[in-house]
Structure formats: C-alpha cells, structure tokens
Amino acid sequence: MLGLIQDRPLLISSLIEYSGLNHGDVEIVSRSVEGPIHRTNYRQVNARAKKLAQALGRLGVEMGDRIGTIAWNGYRHIEIYYGVSGMGSVCHTINPRLFPEQIAYIVNHAEDKYIFVDLTFIPLIEALAEHLGNVKGFIVMTDEAHMPESKLDNLLCYETLIDGSDDSYSWPDFDEKTASSLCYTSGTTGNPKGVLYTNRSTVLHSFGVCAQDGLGISNQDSILAVVPMFHANAWGLVYAAAMSGAKMVMPGAAMDGASIYELMEAEEVTVSAGVPTIWMMLLAHVKENNLKFSSMKRTVIGGSAAARTMISTFVEDYGVNVVHAWGMTETSPIGTTGNLLKKHADLPESERIDIRTKQGRIVYGVELKITDDDNNELPRDGVAFGDLKVRGPWITSGYFKGEGGDTLDEDGWFSTGDVGTLDADGYMQITDRSKDVIKSGGEWISSIDVENEAIGCPGIVEAAVIAIPHPKWDERPLVIAVKEQGHGVTAEDVIAHLESTLAKWQLPDDVVFVDELPHTATGKLLKTKLREDFKDYVLKSA
Amino acid sequence: MLGLIQDRPLLISSLIEYSGLNHGDVEIVSRSVEGPIHRTNYRQVNARAKKLAQALGRLGVEMGDRIGTIAWNGYRHIEIYYGVSGMGSVCHTINPRLFPEQIAYIVNHAEDKYIFVDLTFIPLIEALAEHLGNVKGFIVMTDEAHMPESKLDNLLCYETLIDGSDDSYSWPDFDEKTASSLCYTSGTTGNPKGVLYTNRSTVLHSFGVCAQDGLGISNQDSILAVVPMFHANAWGLVYAAAMSGAKMVMPGAAMDGASIYELMEAEEVTVSAGVPTIWMMLLAHVKENNLKFSSMKRTVIGGSAAARTMISTFVEDYGVNVVHAWGMTETSPIGTTGNLLKKHADLPESERIDIRTKQGRIVYGVELKITDDDNNELPRDGVAFGDLKVRGPWITSGYFKGEGGDTLDEDGWFSTGDVGTLDADGYMQITDRSKDVIKSGGEWISSIDVENEAIGCPGIVEAAVIAIPHPKWDERPLVIAVKEQGHGVTAEDVIAHLESTLAKWQLPDDVVFVDELPHTATGKLLKTKLREDFKDYVLKSA
Ligand SMILES: Nc1ncnc2c1ncn2[C@@H]1O[C@H](COP(=O)(O)OP(=O)(O)OP(=O)(O)O)[C@@H](O)[C@H]1O
Ligand SMILES: Nc1ncnc2c1ncn2[C@@H]1O[C@H](COP(=O)(O)OP(=O)(O)OP(=O)(O)O)[C@@H](O)[C@H]1O
Ligand SMILES: [Mg+2]
Ligand SMILES: [Mg+2]
Incomplete structure (x- = not known):
C-alpha cells in the first residue's frame, strides 16, 4: 500500500528557489576573473539563473543536452549550475588543468552542445576549438566590455545573453531522476570516466553535506569553496549552501595561500574545503607571515589523505577543527566525514587527532562495507582491511555511455578501488588503492604508509611508492623520491629513516631520486605514469 | 535523460540500521511503565526491531497491514516504530487521551490488525475490546513476569514474541512510497482524520529535522522526547535521533514537571520538544524549587502558539534557547522552525525574542505561501496575512480512505486552515485558524490575539475567544474565561484591561465566565465545543 503524501520531485532548482525566497539577501562574494571583488545574493542568483535557463532555451538547448563549463569558482558558475540543471539539462564541469587532449576527449565524449568559459580559458578554447566540432558555441562568462578579441566566430557574451531574458521564467517540474550534472573522474588510475548525477541524488547528497555529522553547513556559515566547482561539484558545497542559506565566498583564479587567506579574513569565513596541497600552501603562508585565523572554525580536507601533521597544525597551532573526508567523483x-563523537570529548588532544587522521565516519545515506577477495564481508573492527564497497542513493550505478561496463555487483554494491578498515563507530581508514597496494609474499604493504614515512625523512620533499615485480616475493616496494634543492640525502638515509617505523618486510628494496613526480589534474600522484616509466626497472634484490 | 545513480529506496529501516551499525553503543534511556529506568542502545534496538518484524510475520502480518500502538514514549515503542514500518506494514499510533468512542472510531477506521499496548492502557482496552471486532490481538509491551490478569483472551506478551525470533532477519527493500505510518489529527476542528506517511516522506522529513536550521539534531545531543510518540510521530525526533546517532531519553508515563526535570538533569539532556502546556508545568516546577538547567541548550515548542513570556523565561531566566515551531499532523x-539568522546575532535580546515569538522559518523541503480568498498569492512582507498553503515531499496529499475529499488545489498546494503572514526571511507568523477568525465588518480579528491579551488580565487563568453572529457587523468576539480560584475579576475588568492593547473595534462585546474550558486530547482549546455550547448566545450589543 502506498502512502498519501504529495508527489513532489527532489529538484536542484528547489535549492536556489528556497534561498532566493528565504535567504534573499545572503551574500555570494566572488573574486572575479576581470579583477575586483563582486558581491551578489541569493535573490539575484536565483533570478539570473532563471534568466539563463530562459536564454539557453532560446539557443535551442533542450532537456538532457550536455552544457560544458570551463571555469573557476565564481557567482556566474553558480548561476550556470542552477540554470542548466534547473531546466533539466546537464551541467558538465570540465577540469581545465587536464591535458588538452583529455579535455578534447571529454568534451567530445560528453557531446557538449555549448560550453561556458571564463576569460582565462579563451586561449585554451582557441587552441582546442578545431577538435570540438560538435560544440555550437562558447559562452564567455563576462560582459560586453570585457569580451575578448578572438579568431573564434562562435563566442557569445554571458551578460548579453541574460539581458535578453525577462522575469517570466519559473522552474519546471520533471522526474527527479533526470540527469543534472556530469563530472569525469580525475584520471588517476586510467582515463577519466563520466559520472552522471541526478536531481534527486544531488538534493539527497546536500542533506548529507548539511547534516552536522556531514559538513555541518548552516546559515551561520560563511563558506570558502576552495575545492573547484569542476571537481566533483565542489564537494556539494554550492548546493548545501543554498539549502541552508549560508554565505558563499568564491576564490576565482587566485588559489595561492596569500589570496585564500585574505578572503578568509575579509569575508569572515567559518568553513572551507579543499585538497591537502592547497592547505599546505595556505599553512606555509600563514606560518611565514605569523598570521592567525580570526573566524575560521573548521576546514574540510579530502581528495587525498591528510597527513597527521597537517591536521595537528590546524587544530593545535591555529584552533581550526579539521574534518577529514573521503569520497570519490x-x-x-561525500562518503565519510571525520567528525568526533560525543564520547571523544574528554580524550587527550593527541588521541582526538589520531581519530581525525582516519578518513572519517560513514554519513547517513551511504552504506560502506569491506570484503575479502571472495566478496565475504569482513568485520568492522578497525583492524581487518579489504576492498571498500559502497551503496546508496547518491552513489553511481555506472559510467556515462557504459564505459567500464557493469560496475555494481548483484546486491547493488559499487567497488571503490580503495582498500580500508571500518570500525564499530563507523570510522573508515584508507589503507591504499587496490591498484597501488604492494603484494609481497602474501602480505600487503600499503604504498601510502611508506610514502608518508618517507616524506618524514629530512631532505625528502615528495615520495611515491610503487610495486616492482620480484622473483621470490612477487612484488617489492620501490621509493621514487624528490630531494630538497641541494640536499645530500641518499637512498641509504631514506631506508635508515624508515627502519625506525616500518617492519623489516615493509622496507623498500630501493630508493631512486627524480627531479619531479607526475601528478593528475587534481594534484594526485600519477602512479600509472610511474609504473610505465619504471616498467623495466630491476631491483637490486631481484 | 535519466542520470546514472543507484536506485536505492529511502526506507525507515535504513535509519535504525545506520545507527545500529555506526552508533551501536549510543544509549536509549526510558522510564519504564513497570517502574525502573531502562537502558538500551541502537545496536540492541535495531536487533530487537528486526526480531519484532520477524515475529509479526509469524502472526500473519503482511505489508500494508495497519498495526496500532497505545503507548507512552519508551524503547519498546521505538522498536515498534522500526519493526512495523521496516517490514512494510503501517504503524498506527493512537492517542490514549482521546475519548473512548474516538479511539474505537479510529481503530475501526484504520482496521488495525494488532494493537501494541502499554500496561497502563489494559483497562482502556478491556473496556473497548467489544467494539474493536477486527483486532486479532493485543500485544502487551512487557515481559511474562509483568503480564496482567485480564478477562481478554487475546493478549500476547511482547518479550515472549521477540524471544521466538532468531537473528536471521534482514530489512527488506521495497518501494520508498510504501505507507509507513498512520496518525490521526488532533480533532480540534472536527473528527480526527488519518494522515498516511510514507517511508520516503519520513526519511526526507528526518533530514529536515536534523538540519541545523530545522531542529539541529546531531550525535552530540541527548534528546528528551516529551512530545508523545502518538502525536505526529513525536515530531520526527525518533527518526532524526537514529539518523544522527543522538542519545534518546523517553519519559514513559511520568509527564509532570518534577519527573521531566529529573530526567533532564540525570541524562544530560541537551534538547527537548513539546507543547506549551508541558513547558508551563516544567517552568512552574523549576521556579518553585529554585532550580536551573545544567545541560539543556534548547527546547522546541509547538502544537499551539508559545507565549512571548514563556519564550523569554526560558531564554532570559534559564539560558535555554527556544525553537518555536509550527506544523500539523x-x-x-515540521513546517517552520524558529531559529535566528546570522544577521540577528547583534540585536538586543528583546528583539531576538520578538523574532522567536513568530512561528519560525520555512524549513528547506517545505514550500509555504499565503493567499487571499481568490487564491492570489499575497506578498511576503510580514504584514499581509492570508490562508496558509503548503507543498512538499513530506506534506499529505489526502486523508486515509479519502475522508475530507480532495485536499490539494490544481497546483498541488494543501490548505492548512491556518491564517498567517510570511516575511522576506521566510519567517511565518500564525494569525489564527481560518475557522476561528472573527470577521467583523469586513475586518478580521484574530481570536488568538485577544486570548493572549485576556490571559494577561489579573485574575484570568485561561481564555477562549469565539465569534458570535451580529446583525450589523456579521460577527463580534465573545471572551469565555476561567477565573483564578476566588478572584473577583469582572467582565468590565477584562475589557478595561484589553483597552490598553487592542484597537477599539477588536474589543470583545462580552465576557462570560465558566469553571472550565474544553480541550482536545492534545491540550488545545476545543472551540467547536464552545461554539456548540454558545450557539444561542445573544450579545448585549446585538
Ligand atoms: N581522505 C582521503 N584519503 C585518502 N584517499 C582519498 C581521500 N579522499 C579521496 N581519496 C582518493 O581519491 C579517490 C577519488 O578521487 P577522484 O574521484 O577525484 O578520482 P580518482 O580516483 O583520483 O581518478 P580515477 O578514478 O579516474 O582513477 C578515492 O577513490 C580515493 O582513492
Ligand atoms: N507554533 C504554533 N503556533 C500556533 N498554532 C500552532 C503551532 N503549531 C501548531 N499549531 C496549530 O496546530 C495545528 C495542527 O495540529 P494537529 O495536526 O495536531 O491537529 P489539529 O489541527 O489541532 O486538529 P484537527 O486538524 O483534527 O482539527 C495547526 O494547523 C495550527 O493551527
Ligand atoms: Mg577513482
Ligand atoms: Mg488540523
């Protein structure tokens, strides 16, 4: 028997309509690409997003069409998020840091009809345009006064487009499972694959982000979205902010420590989110200049593991809580978020930091389990580790256009490719990626563990650990490291350093030095490239 | 185009499964009907709810069957909430304070197959049993040792039933729109009508309750559910607690000020929720005994309007925040909740209390509008008032068995029967119920306003205001009041008192005194009865 409740769809447009009506004068502050700080509010963003939707209709955009963005975090990008998804089309955010060939591959794979571009990326588009045959036009996110000179003849001006609309547009109703946005994975383990979100999944995910045990977003917050809007929907912050009426602060193109810090202070930012690399830059800036945070309450760190030292620096030196989070495109x-429980209140700070170093607790809405090679569930005891599987109403069911084939097992679980532990409080700890784990004589060595220890060796700036085939042990670890400029650290020094914390069988067999390690567009170590580069490497021990 | 996201239903069982797995040792503390305080936790409640579902299956209960409860707030009632809805049946909570005939009407209308009863209500059931022909059995919420002597031959023992189950039951998957629970309205304006919730609506509502701008429930909370579980699902607290892993404290049958206060202190309660009457009793107790609250952070007041003095007493005298909330079965x-916005932080306390006196802000997920008699939307300016309409994924689409006919207009809006204002920040203020408003010479007089002012007159304990027909003005207000024991207050005194705050045309034409005013089972003024009693009353002014 079905219940008797209104059949209202969960639509992305309801988020901005809600804030437009009920938090109309809450600010959205952006560092614009054109230069100055720009201030708008939810009332205006909702009104302009509707005008944008109306304008796209005039351009012939239909429900289901993919519309690309190559843009920084800013208010126009927010308007595009809502305008495109709100009319039932698909907002495809593109990472401009990808290699140009990857960008062309993604745009063509997605079959983007139009692409919104920030001024910064006009040269990129000009270089690529000939490979993007299906794109009808590029909408430059600026006003007429700032429109660039360009050899391209299909550039449109964002503000002119919007000016052509009136106030008559209302958000349409449609099936909540309608595709809303498309985001490709980072390409760390292979070619980026498209994840196609729905209106429903986005609204539900926003509830998870807003939950106090998620990222705890409320109208008391001023959110600095450091994580780019082209990286997994800026971790849902844009939607969560509208759901809760939080102030938004958008950094635009200026992602250096000084610029980020300046915004935090000027806009009384209470919460921020980003990958470890960004926080390293910020902390360096703050330390060098002897600064402190006057409004920041917490920062969300994810995308790669946050090192314990980074967490303790934030918490102990600056009084900023850290929410370590794990998730995937x-x-x-959002899958897990690292908030402490009530029972942790009286623990010594160092134990509290140990807990924060884990990847966080399972958020309601997400189911996680770990399994062995035969898909048997392993105990949630914080010790057993296995393949991490995930299920829930905001988890992918398969990639765009069927790439990668069937991704769910018969009970509907998605295999993350990560290996980790779970405990009785729902905390998850990533051990490694399953592709990166080193299988040595039946035991597993976590490449992440060895990397983290190696970085602690004086003279080492960055380190990657990969598996090299070994006749006796199957695989053994190789450390590939970058030295501090002019430092005389040797392979023996590194191994000697590791001996103090690692078990003997976990010690790397060799250490080689390189000038630079390869990274993905989101700043992660690109181990596929390293494995390719070192595929003929023979260990001394072999 | 549909997106590619897992098709996971939003089920009530996922709430308790989540906390059972991830907040397993968080406590649920109950004052038991048998006597002592009882302590359990989410792990056990989840396990026992599954056993209960298995046991109901053995009794022949099927998906869609209605299963009644006549019970206080306690852990077994929580297990029933999850066990019944989790298996796809419908948990029908019955208000034991209704008149026996109303109870019989409701049970038969719902066609309850089994009814769970607390020991307290055995005499009630014995008296009613002969009118409840369709009920197969009554499951007494106790163990064998406490089973009552009874003339009824279809009493089952709760603990024995559960003991007959093993650990093999898993929560089933089914359509998220499956009916989960049935709750009848309070019967203030007519016969109680059944509202049939769904699994989906309950999960979505729980997100709204957990939101910081809703009731802000998190695992840091210890929640005292004073609002009964037979009154609109205890305002969703049971579900929100499981969603967030909050500790639950259940008062059982002891609803007096002293017992409530004792639990608050002993269980370090941080948040509580209930109707104004309960808080009046609690505040009287606390004042008389010169006590203070050591852990309470906020209290939710709803169901009827919270008076300004009650709010200011909590906030100013006791440092307990008040969240004034409006909603309906x-x-x-939950429709609106009275949290303050960031921009209110620096206002003087008295202005902050003015804001809290409104019925609260629109919660994301709920759409509210006010309309005139021709269904034109009125401005959200905090001044214009009109019929309050509501829409959203946790709002009824119609009553059980079609009572009351079509309830939605063509755009899907439900008419609340309340009259109020909305403002640009989403705050709503109830002016009156549309049936209670006094229409005098084209102007509307709020019966609530006049009542609130009349209560302020020395010597008046309680007052109700109803409309009496008038040849010239259509309707004029009549005050029906209860005097303080032995007080000599007169009708002239009351009118003189009102002259200081009300406009001349709002003044009541008469004041009559009665020994007692009629109330509904949830403690609201029963104006239908008053209108009946005074239907032949002729105003002196007529
Ligand atoms: N807090 C964290 N600690 C450790 N690893 C993390 C954390 N957060 C995310 N990750 C890693 O990032 C992955 C998700 O990243 P993303 O979706 O951006 O693409 P990718 O997996 O790096 O690229 P691709 O899937 O294309 O190979 C996770 O599977 C996990 O390996
Ligand atoms: N904070 C509040 N301030 C004023 N009135 C409130 C408040 N909260 C709830 N109410 C009133 O209570 C009503 C909802 O109560 P409920 O669903 O328990 O049944 P009822 O409306 O009293 O009874 P019935 O619908 O059977 O006549 C609302 O429509 C509103 O009139
Ligand atoms: Mg990946
Ligand atoms: Mg009602």
Missing part, C-alpha cells in the same frame, strides 16, 4: 562525493 | 509535522 562516483559518490557525489 | 498533515506536514509530518
């Missing part, structure tokens, strides 16, 4: 992305 | 029930 495939999980919208 | 038909709205699951």
Whole structure:
C-alpha cells in the first residue's frame, strides 16, 4: 500500500528557489576573473539563473543536452549550475588543468552542445576549438566590455545573453531522476570516466553535506569553496549552501595561500574545503607571515589523505577543527566525514587527532562495507582491511555511455578501488588503492604508509611508492623520491629513516631520486605514469 | 535523460540500521511503565526491531497491514516504530487521551490488525475490546513476569514474541512510497482524520529535522522526547535521533514537571520538544524549587502558539534557547522552525525574542505561501496575512480512505486552515485558524490575539475567544474565561484591561465566565465545543 503524501520531485532548482525566497539577501562574494571583488545574493542568483535557463532555451538547448563549463569558482558558475540543471539539462564541469587532449576527449565524449568559459580559458578554447566540432558555441562568462578579441566566430557574451531574458521564467517540474550534472573522474588510475548525477541524488547528497555529522553547513556559515566547482561539484558545497542559506565566498583564479587567506579574513569565513596541497600552501603562508585565523572554525580536507601533521597544525597551532573526508567523483562525493563523537570529548588532544587522521565516519545515506577477495564481508573492527564497497542513493550505478561496463555487483554494491578498515563507530581508514597496494609474499604493504614515512625523512620533499615485480616475493616496494634543492640525502638515509617505523618486510628494496613526480589534474600522484616509466626497472634484490 | 545513480529506496529501516551499525553503543534511556529506568542502545534496538518484524510475520502480518500502538514514549515503542514500518506494514499510533468512542472510531477506521499496548492502557482496552471486532490481538509491551490478569483472551506478551525470533532477519527493500505510518489529527476542528506517511516522506522529513536550521539534531545531543510518540510521530525526533546517532531519553508515563526535570538533569539532556502546556508545568516546577538547567541548550515548542513570556523565561531566566515551531499532523509535522539568522546575532535580546515569538522559518523541503480568498498569492512582507498553503515531499496529499475529499488545489498546494503572514526571511507568523477568525465588518480579528491579551488580565487563568453572529457587523468576539480560584475579576475588568492593547473595534462585546474550558486530547482549546455550547448566545450589543 502506498502512502498519501504529495508527489513532489527532489529538484536542484528547489535549492536556489528556497534561498532566493528565504535567504534573499545572503551574500555570494566572488573574486572575479576581470579583477575586483563582486558581491551578489541569493535573490539575484536565483533570478539570473532563471534568466539563463530562459536564454539557453532560446539557443535551442533542450532537456538532457550536455552544457560544458570551463571555469573557476565564481557567482556566474553558480548561476550556470542552477540554470542548466534547473531546466533539466546537464551541467558538465570540465577540469581545465587536464591535458588538452583529455579535455578534447571529454568534451567530445560528453557531446557538449555549448560550453561556458571564463576569460582565462579563451586561449585554451582557441587552441582546442578545431577538435570540438560538435560544440555550437562558447559562452564567455563576462560582459560586453570585457569580451575578448578572438579568431573564434562562435563566442557569445554571458551578460548579453541574460539581458535578453525577462522575469517570466519559473522552474519546471520533471522526474527527479533526470540527469543534472556530469563530472569525469580525475584520471588517476586510467582515463577519466563520466559520472552522471541526478536531481534527486544531488538534493539527497546536500542533506548529507548539511547534516552536522556531514559538513555541518548552516546559515551561520560563511563558506570558502576552495575545492573547484569542476571537481566533483565542489564537494556539494554550492548546493548545501543554498539549502541552508549560508554565505558563499568564491576564490576565482587566485588559489595561492596569500589570496585564500585574505578572503578568509575579509569575508569572515567559518568553513572551507579543499585538497591537502592547497592547505599546505595556505599553512606555509600563514606560518611565514605569523598570521592567525580570526573566524575560521573548521576546514574540510579530502581528495587525498591528510597527513597527521597537517591536521595537528590546524587544530593545535591555529584552533581550526579539521574534518577529514573521503569520497570519490562516483559518490557525489561525500562518503565519510571525520567528525568526533560525543564520547571523544574528554580524550587527550593527541588521541582526538589520531581519530581525525582516519578518513572519517560513514554519513547517513551511504552504506560502506569491506570484503575479502571472495566478496565475504569482513568485520568492522578497525583492524581487518579489504576492498571498500559502497551503496546508496547518491552513489553511481555506472559510467556515462557504459564505459567500464557493469560496475555494481548483484546486491547493488559499487567497488571503490580503495582498500580500508571500518570500525564499530563507523570510522573508515584508507589503507591504499587496490591498484597501488604492494603484494609481497602474501602480505600487503600499503604504498601510502611508506610514502608518508618517507616524506618524514629530512631532505625528502615528495615520495611515491610503487610495486616492482620480484622473483621470490612477487612484488617489492620501490621509493621514487624528490630531494630538497641541494640536499645530500641518499637512498641509504631514506631506508635508515624508515627502519625506525616500518617492519623489516615493509622496507623498500630501493630508493631512486627524480627531479619531479607526475601528478593528475587534481594534484594526485600519477602512479600509472610511474609504473610505465619504471616498467623495466630491476631491483637490486631481484 | 535519466542520470546514472543507484536506485536505492529511502526506507525507515535504513535509519535504525545506520545507527545500529555506526552508533551501536549510543544509549536509549526510558522510564519504564513497570517502574525502573531502562537502558538500551541502537545496536540492541535495531536487533530487537528486526526480531519484532520477524515475529509479526509469524502472526500473519503482511505489508500494508495497519498495526496500532497505545503507548507512552519508551524503547519498546521505538522498536515498534522500526519493526512495523521496516517490514512494510503501517504503524498506527493512537492517542490514549482521546475519548473512548474516538479511539474505537479510529481503530475501526484504520482496521488495525494488532494493537501494541502499554500496561497502563489494559483497562482502556478491556473496556473497548467489544467494539474493536477486527483486532486479532493485543500485544502487551512487557515481559511474562509483568503480564496482567485480564478477562481478554487475546493478549500476547511482547518479550515472549521477540524471544521466538532468531537473528536471521534482514530489512527488506521495497518501494520508498510504501505507507509507513498512520496518525490521526488532533480533532480540534472536527473528527480526527488519518494522515498516511510514507517511508520516503519520513526519511526526507528526518533530514529536515536534523538540519541545523530545522531542529539541529546531531550525535552530540541527548534528546528528551516529551512530545508523545502518538502525536505526529513525536515530531520526527525518533527518526532524526537514529539518523544522527543522538542519545534518546523517553519519559514513559511520568509527564509532570518534577519527573521531566529529573530526567533532564540525570541524562544530560541537551534538547527537548513539546507543547506549551508541558513547558508551563516544567517552568512552574523549576521556579518553585529554585532550580536551573545544567545541560539543556534548547527546547522546541509547538502544537499551539508559545507565549512571548514563556519564550523569554526560558531564554532570559534559564539560558535555554527556544525553537518555536509550527506544523500539523498533515506536514509530518515540521513546517517552520524558529531559529535566528546570522544577521540577528547583534540585536538586543528583546528583539531576538520578538523574532522567536513568530512561528519560525520555512524549513528547506517545505514550500509555504499565503493567499487571499481568490487564491492570489499575497506578498511576503510580514504584514499581509492570508490562508496558509503548503507543498512538499513530506506534506499529505489526502486523508486515509479519502475522508475530507480532495485536499490539494490544481497546483498541488494543501490548505492548512491556518491564517498567517510570511516575511522576506521566510519567517511565518500564525494569525489564527481560518475557522476561528472573527470577521467583523469586513475586518478580521484574530481570536488568538485577544486570548493572549485576556490571559494577561489579573485574575484570568485561561481564555477562549469565539465569534458570535451580529446583525450589523456579521460577527463580534465573545471572551469565555476561567477565573483564578476566588478572584473577583469582572467582565468590565477584562475589557478595561484589553483597552490598553487592542484597537477599539477588536474589543470583545462580552465576557462570560465558566469553571472550565474544553480541550482536545492534545491540550488545545476545543472551540467547536464552545461554539456548540454558545450557539444561542445573544450579545448585549446585538
Ligand atoms: N581522505 C582521503 N584519503 C585518502 N584517499 C582519498 C581521500 N579522499 C579521496 N581519496 C582518493 O581519491 C579517490 C577519488 O578521487 P577522484 O574521484 O577525484 O578520482 P580518482 O580516483 O583520483 O581518478 P580515477 O578514478 O579516474 O582513477 C578515492 O577513490 C580515493 O582513492
Ligand atoms: N507554533 C504554533 N503556533 C500556533 N498554532 C500552532 C503551532 N503549531 C501548531 N499549531 C496549530 O496546530 C495545528 C495542527 O495540529 P494537529 O495536526 O495536531 O491537529 P489539529 O489541527 O489541532 O486538529 P484537527 O486538524 O483534527 O482539527 C495547526 O494547523 C495550527 O493551527
Ligand atoms: Mg577513482
Ligand atoms: Mg488540523
């Protein structure tokens, strides 16, 4: 028997309509690409997003069409998020840091009809345009006064487009499972694959982000979205902010420590989110200049593991809470968030930091389990580790256009490719990626563990650990490291350093030095490239 | 185009499964009907709810069957909430304070197959049993040792039933729109009508309750559910607690000020929720005994309007925040909640209390509008008032068995029967119920306003205001009041008192005194009865 409740769809447009009506004068502050700080509010963003939707209709955009963006975090990008998804089309955010060939591959794979571009990326588009045959036009996110000179003849001006609309547009109703946005994975383990979110999944995910045990977003917050809007929907912050009426602060193109810090202070930012690399830059800036944070309450760190030292620096030196979070493009992305429980209140700070170093607790809405090679569930005891599987209403069911084939097992679980532990409080700890784990004589060595220890060796700036085939042990670890400029650290020094914390069988067999390590567009170590580069490497021990 | 996201239903069982797995040792503390305080936790409640579902299956209960409860707030009632809805049946909570005939009407209308009863209500059931022909059995919420002597031959023992189950039951998957629970309205304006919730509506409503701008429930909370579980799902607290892993404290049958206060202190309660009457009793107790609250952070007041003095007493005298909330059985029930916005932080306390006196802000997920008699939307300016309409994924679409006919207009809006204002920040203020408003010479007089002012007159304990027909003005207000024991207050005194705050045309034409005013089972003024009693009353002014 079905219940008797209104059949209202969960639509992305309801988020901005809500804030437009009920938090109309809450600010959205952006560092614009054109230069100055720009201030708008939810009332205006909702009104302009509707005008944009109306304008796209005039351009012939239909429900289901993919519309690309190559843009920084800013208010126009927010308007595009709502305008495109709100009319039932698909907002496809593109990472401009990808290699140009990857960008062309993604745009063509997605079959983007139009692409919104920030001024910064006009040269990129000009270089690529001939490979993007299906794109009808590029909408430059600026006003007439700032329109660039360009050899391209299909450039449109964003503000002119909007000016052509009136106030008559209302958000349409449609099936909540309608595709809303498309985001490709980072390409760390292979070619980027498209994840196609729905209106429903986005609204549900926003509830998870807003939950106090998620990222705890409320109208008391001023949110600095450091994580780019082209990276897994800026971790849902844009939607969560509208759901809760939080102030938004958008950094635009200026992602250096000084610029980020300046915004935090000027806009009384209470919460921020980003990958570890960004926080390293910020902390360096703050330390060098002897600064402190006057409004920041917490920062969300994810995308790669946050090192214990980074967490303790934030918490102990600056009084900023750290929420360590794990997620994937495939999980919208929030899966686990590292808040402490009530029972942790009286623990010594160092134990509290140990807990924060884990990847966080399972958020309601997400189911996680770990399994062995035969898909048997392993205990949630914080010790057993296995393949991490995930299920839930904001988790992917398969990639765009069927790439990668069937991704769910018969009970509907998605295999993350990560290996980790779970405990009785729902905390998850990533051990490694399953492709990166080193299988040595039946035991597993976590490449992440060895990397983290190696970085602690004086003279080492960055380190990657990969598996090299070994006749006796199957695989053994190789450390590939970058030295501090002019430092005389040797392979023996590194191994000697590791001996103090690692078990003997976990010690790397060799250490080689390189000038630079390869990274993905989101700043992660690109181990596929390293494995390719070192595929003929023979260990001394072999 | 549909997106590619897992098709996971939003089920009530996922709430308790989540906390059972991830907040397993968080406590649920109950004052038991048998006597002592009882302590359990989410792990056990989840396990026992599954056993209960298995046991109901053995009794022949099927998906869609209605299963009644006549019970206080306690852990077994929580297990029933999850066990019944989790298996796809419908948990029908019955208000034991209704008149026996109303109870019989409701049970038969719902066609309850089994009814769970607390020991307290055995005499009630014995008296009613002969009128409840369709009920197969009554499951007494106790163990064998406490089973009552009874003339009824279809009493089952709760603990024995559960003991007959093993650990093999898993929560089934089914359509998220499956009916989960049935709750009848309070019967203030007519016969109680059944609202049939769904699994989906309950999960979505729980997100709204957990939101910081809703009731802000998190695992840091210890929640005292004073609002009964038979009154609009205890305002969703049971579900929100499981969603967030909050500790639950259940008062059982002891609802007096002293017992409530004792639990608050002993269980370090941080948040509580209930109707104004309960808080009046609690505040009287606390004042008389010169006590203070050591852990309470906020209290939720709703169901009827919270008086300004009650709010200011909590906030100013006791440092307890008040969240004034409005809702209806038909709205699951949360519609608006009275949290302050960031921009209110620096206002003087008295202005902050003015804001809290409104019925609260629109919660994301709920759409509210006010309309005139021709269904034109009125401005959200905090001044214009009109019929309050509501829409959203946890709002009723119609009553059980079609009572009351079509309830939605063509755009899907439900008419609340309340009259109020909305403002640009989403705050709503109830002016009156549309049936209670006094229409005098084209102007509307709020019966609530006049009542609130009349209560302020020395010597008046309680007052109700109803409309009496008038040849010239259509309707004029009559005050029906209860005097303080032995007080000599007169009708002239009351009118003189009102002259200081009300406009001349709002003044009541007469004041009559009665020994007692009629109330509904949830403690609201029963104006239908008053209108009946005074239907032949002739105003002196007529
Ligand atoms: N807090 C964290 N700690 C450790 N690893 C993390 C954390 N957060 C995310 N990750 C890693 O990032 C992955 C998700 O990243 P993303 O979706 O951006 O693409 P990718 O997996 O790096 O690229 P691709 O899937 O294309 O190979 C996770 O599977 C996990 O390996
Ligand atoms: N904070 C509040 N201030 C004023 N009135 C409130 C408040 N909260 C709820 N109410 C009133 O309570 C009503 C909802 O109550 P409920 O669903 O328990 O049944 P009822 O409306 O009293 O009874 P019935 O619908 O059977 O006549 C609302 O429509 C509103 O009139
Ligand atoms: Mg990946
Ligand atoms: Mg009602």
